[in-house]
């Protein structure tokens with residue numbers, strides 16, 4: 714039986730990342746707004762725009778707290794944020810949905826997302842992803858570390874110092890694997906399943922790019938931040 718030990722410094726690393734992850738949550742009132750009275754597709758779209766824009770700001774703050782991130786080359790920091798923003802948004806969305814919310818809230822939230830002018834063809838992969846994350850019932854340490862691992866993916870476009878990013882990601886993966894072994898002793902495949910979600914997440918990048926071009930409401934407006942991030946308009 715493998716004896717898994719988390720070192721003091723690894724504990725400190727997890728603590729700083731989880732604190733950052735909890736400090737930088739999307740304002741609850743935003744998700745509550747989605748739960749209030751019946752909205753039209755246009756209003757749902759606007760709410761998602763607002764939430765996604767807020768999520769990008771939250772993502773930047775969270776990323777700055779990943780130990781070692783700010784020591785990376787500045788242009789690589791931008792390349793990592795730009796390259797992981799969509800995946801981080803879908804991961805955060807899945808984590809919002811897998812939270813224990815008062816019964817019925819989750820369904821209402823899903824209904825609003827479904828009725829936001831998005832083409833049906835993207836609903837299936839997106840909701841399949843949400844379901845596969847929910848099934849994992851991740852604890853907050855795993856959620857925070859998985860988000861950090863996603864951001865620190867070295868093979869994003871325009872990353873120059875691949876090795877530096879790979880070293881940081883490796884540090885996160887070593888700790889995440891230990892946490893999974895300790896948290897899910899009965900499921901030795903848990904860590905592997907967690908990494909499998911990252912592969913599924915990458916496929917959503919492709920759908921997202923098509924989503925943007927195929928948005929049914931032709932007069933939809935994204936915020937300047939989202940346009941900058943996604944190279945649209």
Ligand SMILES: CC(C)NC(=O)n1c(-c2ccccc2)cc2c1CN(S(=O)(=O)c1cccs1)CC2
Pocket residue numbers: 739758761762763764765768802805806807809810822826921924935
């Ligand atoms: C929690 C936040 C980050 N999630 C969010 O904004 N969602 C959610 C979502 C999922 C579960 C619960 C609550 C919300 C579904 C979708 C988005 C955003 N995108 S988007 O960024 O492409 C977009 C931006 C503007 C128009 S469309 C479309 C799909």
